[in-house]
Amino acid sequence: MTDASRFLVDEAAKKAAVAWVAVGGGPARALWCVPLEGALLVVCGPGEQSAPGLADAATARVTLRGDHGGRVVTWPAEVARIAPGTQEWETVAPLVGAKRLNASGPTADLVARWAADGCALVRLTPAGEPAAGADLPHDSLAEPPRESPAVRVTRRPFRLHRVRRR
Numbered sequence: 001m002t003d004a005s006r007f008l009v010d011e012a013a014k015k016a017a018v019a020w021v022a023v024g025g026g027p028a029r030a031l032w033c034v035p036l037e038g039a040l041l042v043v044c045g046p047g048e049q050s051a052p053g054l055a056d057a058a059t060a061r062v063t064l065r066g067d068h069g070g071r072v073v074t075w076p077a078e079v080a081r082i083a084p085g086t087q088e089w090e091t092v093a094p095l096v097g098a099k100r101l102n103a104s105g106p107t108a109d110l111v112a113r114w115a116a117d118g119c120a121l122v123r124l125t126p127a128g129e130p131a132a133g134a135d136l137p138h139d140s141l142a143e144p145p146r147e148s149p150a151v152r153v154t155r156r157p158f159r160l161h162r163v164r165r166r
């Protein structure tokens with residue numbers, strides 16, 4: 001990776017609160033993340049965000065967007081899972097837990113829940129030359145909405161009486 005590319009990825013990652021992460025050719029998912037030392041840290045699993053395949057993957061593709069929603073950079077990432085009980089977990093997990101929005105309870109309880117529930121704390125480290133500027137696709141890459149149990153059938157509006165036209 002060139003110095004200019006490393007600088008671009010580092011600057012985009014420093015400002016990132018959400019990263020679009022694609023694993024194994026699947027669709028990219030918006031995941032909240034915490035930047036730390038040139039990498040992004042992501043928590044996924046039970047009770048946290050859903051990122052199928054990320055915990056067991058060796059590589060992923062990360063896209064970061066700017067303040068106005070436009071794609072800034074897309075880069076290949078090396079995926080490394082941080083195991084509970086290790087020195088790295090003891091150092092990094094509280095930092096990530098402190099940044100977790102809408103967490104119930106203190107950070108220590110949140111980190112203990114992640115370890116007990118089998119949540120994955122994953123480090124995404126740049127592992128190749130990023131695509132930026134002219135290298136990025138010019139189309140929107142919009143996809144149709146995925147199936148979700150949150151979707152409900154829209155019913156017709158209730159009317160108390162019939163409206164007559166004159």
